Amino acid sequence: MNTHTSVFGIFEPGPGWLFRLPVGWKYLLVLVLSIPTLVVAQWWFTLACLAVVLAVAATSGLVPRRMLRLGWMLWAMLGVLFLFHLATLHPTAAVMRPGNILVAVLAARLLTLTTSLPVLMDALATALAPLRLVRLDPAQAALAVALMIRSIPFLMGTVDDARDAANARGLGRNPARLLTPVMLGAVGYAERTGEALQARGIGDIQS
Incomplete structure:
Protein backbone atom coordinates (compact mmCIF):
# COMPACT_ATOMS: atom_id res chain seq x y z
CA MET A 1 0.00 0.00 0.00
CA ASN A 2 1.09 3.54 -0.66
CA THR A 3 0.72 5.57 2.50
CA HIS A 4 0.11 3.15 5.36
CA THR A 5 2.95 4.72 7.30
CA SER A 6 3.13 8.12 5.67
CA VAL A 7 1.85 10.29 8.53
CA PHE A 8 3.76 8.80 11.45
CA GLY A 9 6.50 7.00 9.55
CA ILE A 10 8.37 3.79 10.30
CA PHE A 11 11.06 3.60 12.95
CA GLU A 12 14.48 2.62 11.63
CA PRO A 13 17.48 2.59 14.00
CA GLY A 14 20.02 5.33 13.35
CA PRO A 15 23.18 6.82 14.83
CA GLY A 16 21.87 10.36 15.34
CA TRP A 17 21.64 12.05 18.73
CA LEU A 18 17.84 12.07 18.65
CA PHE A 19 17.78 8.27 18.44
CA ARG A 20 19.80 8.08 21.66
CA LEU A 21 17.74 10.68 23.55
CA PRO A 22 15.52 9.17 26.29
CA VAL A 23 11.90 8.91 25.16
CA GLY A 24 10.66 11.24 27.92
CA TRP A 25 12.84 14.03 26.60
CA LYS A 26 11.56 13.33 23.08
CA TYR A 27 7.95 13.78 24.22
CA LEU A 28 8.98 17.06 25.86
CA LEU A 29 10.73 18.12 22.64
CA VAL A 30 7.53 17.55 20.67
CA LEU A 31 5.61 19.80 23.06
CA VAL A 32 8.29 22.51 23.05
CA LEU A 33 8.34 22.59 19.25
CA SER A 34 4.60 22.48 18.57
CA ILE A 35 2.74 24.32 21.37
CA PRO A 36 4.50 27.74 21.17
CA THR A 37 3.23 28.26 17.60
CA LEU A 38 -0.33 28.20 18.96
CA VAL A 39 0.52 30.64 21.76
CA VAL A 40 2.54 33.19 19.79
CA ALA A 41 0.26 33.06 16.71
CA GLN A 42 2.59 34.94 14.37
CA TRP A 43 3.35 33.84 10.81
CA TRP A 44 7.06 34.50 11.17
CA PHE A 45 7.21 32.44 14.36
CA THR A 46 5.47 29.54 12.62
CA LEU A 47 8.08 29.60 9.85
CA ALA A 48 10.87 29.84 12.44
CA CYS A 49 9.53 26.79 14.30
CA LEU A 50 9.24 24.89 11.03
CA ALA A 51 12.88 25.68 10.30
CA VAL A 52 13.88 24.52 13.80
CA VAL A 53 12.01 21.21 13.39
CA LEU A 54 13.73 20.53 10.08
CA ALA A 55 17.09 21.51 11.58
CA VAL A 56 16.59 19.11 14.50
CA ALA A 57 15.74 16.36 12.03
CA ALA A 58 18.73 17.12 9.81
CA THR A 59 21.22 17.13 12.69
CA SER A 60 20.03 13.66 13.67
CA GLY A 61 20.24 12.16 10.20
CA LEU A 62 16.58 12.41 9.21
CA VAL A 63 16.73 13.74 5.67
CA PRO A 64 14.06 16.24 4.50
CA ARG A 65 12.66 13.77 1.97
CA ARG A 66 11.86 11.29 4.72
CA MET A 67 10.53 13.93 7.11
CA LEU A 68 8.21 15.42 4.48
CA ARG A 69 6.81 12.12 3.21
CA LEU A 70 3.39 12.71 4.77
CA GLY A 71 1.04 11.34 2.14
CA TRP A 72 -0.95 13.18 -0.49
CA MET A 73 -4.10 13.58 1.62
CA LEU A 74 -2.41 15.59 4.35
CA TRP A 75 -0.59 17.76 1.81
CA ALA A 76 -3.89 18.29 -0.04
CA MET A 77 -5.61 19.33 3.20
CA LEU A 78 -2.84 21.80 4.00
CA GLY A 79 -3.00 23.16 0.45
CA VAL A 80 -6.76 23.67 0.60
CA LEU A 81 -6.42 25.42 3.96
CA PHE A 82 -3.71 27.68 2.56
CA LEU A 83 -5.76 28.59 -0.55
CA PHE A 84 -8.91 29.20 1.50
CA HIS A 85 -7.26 31.77 3.75
CA LEU A 86 -5.50 33.31 0.78
CA ALA A 87 -8.79 33.64 -1.10
CA THR A 88 -10.43 35.26 1.92
CA LEU A 89 -7.63 37.83 2.04
CA HIS A 90 -5.96 36.52 5.21
CA PRO A 91 -2.38 35.92 4.09
CA THR A 92 -1.02 35.64 7.63
CA ALA A 93 -3.61 32.98 8.47
CA ALA A 94 -2.72 31.23 5.21
CA VAL A 95 0.77 30.75 6.63
CA MET A 96 -0.12 30.15 10.28
CA ARG A 97 -3.04 27.71 10.07
CA PRO A 98 -1.52 25.06 7.80
CA GLY A 99 1.94 25.93 9.07
CA ASN A 100 1.06 25.18 12.70
CA ILE A 101 -0.43 21.83 11.69
CA LEU A 102 2.67 20.99 9.68
CA VAL A 103 4.95 21.90 12.59
CA ALA A 104 2.94 19.66 14.95
CA VAL A 105 2.97 16.71 12.53
CA LEU A 106 6.69 17.02 11.82
CA ALA A 107 7.47 17.38 15.52
CA ALA A 108 5.52 14.18 16.15
CA ARG A 109 7.50 12.47 13.40
CA LEU A 110 10.71 13.37 15.21
CA LEU A 111 9.39 11.10 17.95
CA THR A 112 7.94 8.25 15.89
CA LEU A 113 10.80 8.03 13.37
CA THR A 114 13.43 7.75 16.09
CA THR A 115 11.64 5.61 18.69
CA SER A 116 10.30 2.06 18.43
CA LEU A 117 6.61 1.49 19.12
CA PRO A 118 7.21 -0.70 22.22
CA VAL A 119 9.31 2.06 23.80
CA LEU A 120 6.62 4.62 23.00
CA MET A 121 3.98 2.36 24.56
CA ASP A 122 6.02 1.77 27.72
CA ALA A 123 6.59 5.49 28.18
CA LEU A 124 2.93 6.26 27.59
CA ALA A 125 1.83 3.56 30.03
CA THR A 126 4.12 5.09 32.66
CA ALA A 127 2.65 8.55 32.05
CA LEU A 128 -0.88 7.13 32.30
CA ALA A 129 -0.19 5.40 35.64
CA PRO A 130 -2.61 7.74 37.51
CA LEU A 131 -5.45 6.04 35.60
CA ARG A 132 -5.17 3.20 38.12
Whole structure:
Protein backbone atom coordinates (compact mmCIF):
# COMPACT_ATOMS: atom_id res chain seq x y z
CA MET A 1 0.00 0.00 0.00
CA ASN A 2 1.09 3.54 -0.66
CA THR A 3 0.72 5.57 2.50
CA HIS A 4 0.11 3.15 5.36
CA THR A 5 2.95 4.72 7.30
CA SER A 6 3.13 8.12 5.67
CA VAL A 7 1.85 10.29 8.53
CA PHE A 8 3.76 8.80 11.45
CA GLY A 9 6.50 7.00 9.55
CA ILE A 10 8.37 3.79 10.30
CA PHE A 11 11.06 3.60 12.95
CA GLU A 12 14.48 2.62 11.63
CA PRO A 13 17.48 2.59 14.00
CA GLY A 14 20.02 5.33 13.35
CA PRO A 15 23.18 6.82 14.83
CA GLY A 16 21.87 10.36 15.34
CA TRP A 17 21.64 12.05 18.73
CA LEU A 18 17.84 12.07 18.65
CA PHE A 19 17.78 8.27 18.44
CA ARG A 20 19.80 8.08 21.66
CA LEU A 21 17.74 10.68 23.55
CA PRO A 22 15.52 9.17 26.29
CA VAL A 23 11.90 8.91 25.16
CA GLY A 24 10.66 11.24 27.92
CA TRP A 25 12.84 14.03 26.60
CA LYS A 26 11.56 13.33 23.08
CA TYR A 27 7.95 13.78 24.22
CA LEU A 28 8.98 17.06 25.86
CA LEU A 29 10.73 18.12 22.64
CA VAL A 30 7.53 17.55 20.67
CA LEU A 31 5.61 19.80 23.06
CA VAL A 32 8.29 22.51 23.05
CA LEU A 33 8.34 22.59 19.25
CA SER A 34 4.60 22.48 18.57
CA ILE A 35 2.74 24.32 21.37
CA PRO A 36 4.50 27.74 21.17
CA THR A 37 3.23 28.26 17.60
CA LEU A 38 -0.33 28.20 18.96
CA VAL A 39 0.52 30.64 21.76
CA VAL A 40 2.54 33.19 19.79
CA ALA A 41 0.26 33.06 16.71
CA GLN A 42 2.59 34.94 14.37
CA TRP A 43 3.35 33.84 10.81
CA TRP A 44 7.06 34.50 11.17
CA PHE A 45 7.21 32.44 14.36
CA THR A 46 5.47 29.54 12.62
CA LEU A 47 8.08 29.60 9.85
CA ALA A 48 10.87 29.84 12.44
CA CYS A 49 9.53 26.79 14.30
CA LEU A 50 9.24 24.89 11.03
CA ALA A 51 12.88 25.68 10.30
CA VAL A 52 13.88 24.52 13.80
CA VAL A 53 12.01 21.21 13.39
CA LEU A 54 13.73 20.53 10.08
CA ALA A 55 17.09 21.51 11.58
CA VAL A 56 16.59 19.11 14.50
CA ALA A 57 15.74 16.36 12.03
CA ALA A 58 18.73 17.12 9.81
CA THR A 59 21.22 17.13 12.69
CA SER A 60 20.03 13.66 13.67
CA GLY A 61 20.24 12.16 10.20
CA LEU A 62 16.58 12.41 9.21
CA VAL A 63 16.73 13.74 5.67
CA PRO A 64 14.06 16.24 4.50
CA ARG A 65 12.66 13.77 1.97
CA ARG A 66 11.86 11.29 4.72
CA MET A 67 10.53 13.93 7.11
CA LEU A 68 8.21 15.42 4.48
CA ARG A 69 6.81 12.12 3.21
CA LEU A 70 3.39 12.71 4.77
CA GLY A 71 1.04 11.34 2.14
CA TRP A 72 -0.95 13.18 -0.49
CA MET A 73 -4.10 13.58 1.62
CA LEU A 74 -2.41 15.59 4.35
CA TRP A 75 -0.59 17.76 1.81
CA ALA A 76 -3.89 18.29 -0.04
CA MET A 77 -5.61 19.33 3.20
CA LEU A 78 -2.84 21.80 4.00
CA GLY A 79 -3.00 23.16 0.45
CA VAL A 80 -6.76 23.67 0.60
CA LEU A 81 -6.42 25.42 3.96
CA PHE A 82 -3.71 27.68 2.56
CA LEU A 83 -5.76 28.59 -0.55
CA PHE A 84 -8.91 29.20 1.50
CA HIS A 85 -7.26 31.77 3.75
CA LEU A 86 -5.50 33.31 0.78
CA ALA A 87 -8.79 33.64 -1.10
CA THR A 88 -10.43 35.26 1.92
CA LEU A 89 -7.63 37.83 2.04
CA HIS A 90 -5.96 36.52 5.21
CA PRO A 91 -2.38 35.92 4.09
CA THR A 92 -1.02 35.64 7.63
CA ALA A 93 -3.61 32.98 8.47
CA ALA A 94 -2.72 31.23 5.21
CA VAL A 95 0.77 30.75 6.63
CA MET A 96 -0.12 30.15 10.28
CA ARG A 97 -3.04 27.71 10.07
CA PRO A 98 -1.52 25.06 7.80
CA GLY A 99 1.94 25.93 9.07
CA ASN A 100 1.06 25.18 12.70
CA ILE A 101 -0.43 21.83 11.69
CA LEU A 102 2.67 20.99 9.68
CA VAL A 103 4.95 21.90 12.59
CA ALA A 104 2.94 19.66 14.95
CA VAL A 105 2.97 16.71 12.53
CA LEU A 106 6.69 17.02 11.82
CA ALA A 107 7.47 17.38 15.52
CA ALA A 108 5.52 14.18 16.15
CA ARG A 109 7.50 12.47 13.40
CA LEU A 110 10.71 13.37 15.21
CA LEU A 111 9.39 11.10 17.95
CA THR A 112 7.94 8.25 15.89
CA LEU A 113 10.80 8.03 13.37
CA THR A 114 13.43 7.75 16.09
CA THR A 115 11.64 5.61 18.69
CA SER A 116 10.30 2.06 18.43
CA LEU A 117 6.61 1.49 19.12
CA PRO A 118 7.21 -0.70 22.22
CA VAL A 119 9.31 2.06 23.80
CA LEU A 120 6.62 4.62 23.00
CA MET A 121 3.98 2.36 24.56
CA ASP A 122 6.02 1.77 27.72
CA ALA A 123 6.59 5.49 28.18
CA LEU A 124 2.93 6.26 27.59
CA ALA A 125 1.83 3.56 30.03
CA THR A 126 4.12 5.09 32.66
CA ALA A 127 2.65 8.55 32.05
CA LEU A 128 -0.88 7.13 32.30
CA ALA A 129 -0.19 5.40 35.64
CA PRO A 130 -2.61 7.74 37.51
CA LEU A 131 -5.45 6.04 35.60
CA ARG A 132 -5.17 3.20 38.12
CA LEU A 133 -6.92 5.51 40.57
CA VAL A 134 -10.09 5.15 38.47
CA ARG A 135 -9.52 1.41 37.90
CA LEU A 136 -8.24 1.72 34.34
CA ASP A 137 -5.22 -0.24 33.14
CA PRO A 138 -2.51 2.16 31.85
CA ALA A 139 -1.03 -0.60 29.67
CA GLN A 140 -4.34 -1.15 27.90
CA ALA A 141 -4.82 2.59 27.46
CA ALA A 142 -1.36 2.80 25.89
CA LEU A 143 -2.23 -0.15 23.67
CA ALA A 144 -5.37 1.65 22.49
CA VAL A 145 -3.30 4.69 21.52
CA ALA A 146 -0.79 2.46 19.72
CA LEU A 147 -3.60 0.77 17.77
CA MET A 148 -4.95 4.17 16.79
CA ILE A 149 -1.51 5.26 15.59
CA ARG A 150 -1.23 2.12 13.45
CA SER A 151 -4.82 2.26 12.19
CA ILE A 152 -4.93 5.82 10.85
CA PRO A 153 -2.14 5.45 8.28
CA PHE A 154 -3.39 1.97 7.35
CA LEU A 155 -6.85 3.32 6.53
CA MET A 156 -5.28 6.17 4.57
CA GLY A 157 -3.36 3.58 2.58
CA THR A 158 -6.58 1.66 1.96
CA VAL A 159 -8.11 4.77 0.38
CA ASP A 160 -5.02 5.17 -1.82
CA ASP A 161 -5.16 1.55 -2.93
CA ALA A 162 -8.85 1.77 -3.75
CA ARG A 163 -8.30 4.98 -5.72
CA ASP A 164 -5.43 3.47 -7.70
CA ALA A 165 -7.48 0.36 -8.49
CA ALA A 166 -10.42 2.49 -9.61
CA ASN A 167 -8.18 4.66 -11.79
CA ALA A 168 -6.73 1.55 -13.42
CA ARG A 169 -10.28 0.55 -14.40
CA GLY A 170 -11.23 4.04 -15.53
CA LEU A 171 -13.59 4.50 -12.57
CA GLY A 172 -11.57 7.01 -10.58
CA ARG A 173 -14.30 9.68 -10.68
CA ASN A 174 -16.95 7.45 -9.12
CA PRO A 175 -16.79 7.77 -5.29
CA ALA A 176 -19.11 4.77 -4.89
CA ARG A 177 -16.42 2.56 -6.42
CA LEU A 178 -14.08 3.56 -3.59
CA LEU A 179 -16.47 3.03 -0.70
CA THR A 180 -16.81 -0.77 -0.87
CA PRO A 181 -13.08 -1.69 -0.95
CA VAL A 182 -12.30 0.89 1.74
CA MET A 183 -15.02 -0.47 4.02
CA LEU A 184 -13.95 -4.07 3.38
CA GLY A 185 -10.33 -3.14 4.11
CA ALA A 186 -11.29 -1.39 7.36
CA VAL A 187 -13.44 -4.31 8.53
CA GLY A 188 -10.75 -6.82 7.61
CA TYR A 189 -8.13 -4.83 9.49
CA ALA A 190 -10.36 -4.61 12.57
CA GLU A 191 -11.00 -8.36 12.48
CA ARG A 192 -7.30 -9.20 12.15
CA THR A 193 -6.46 -6.83 14.99
CA GLY A 194 -9.13 -8.39 17.21
CA GLU A 195 -7.90 -11.90 16.45
CA ALA A 196 -4.31 -10.90 17.23
CA LEU A 197 -5.35 -9.39 20.55
CA GLN A 198 -7.38 -12.44 21.52
CA ALA A 199 -4.48 -14.73 20.59
CA ARG A 200 -2.40 -12.81 23.14
CA GLY A 201 -5.10 -12.96 25.79
CA ILE A 202 -5.93 -9.27 25.51
CA GLY A 203 -9.47 -7.96 25.43
CA ASP A 204 -11.16 -11.16 26.59
CA ILE A 205 -14.53 -10.48 28.13
CA GLN A 206 -14.58 -11.37 31.80
CA SER A 207 -17.88 -12.54 33.21
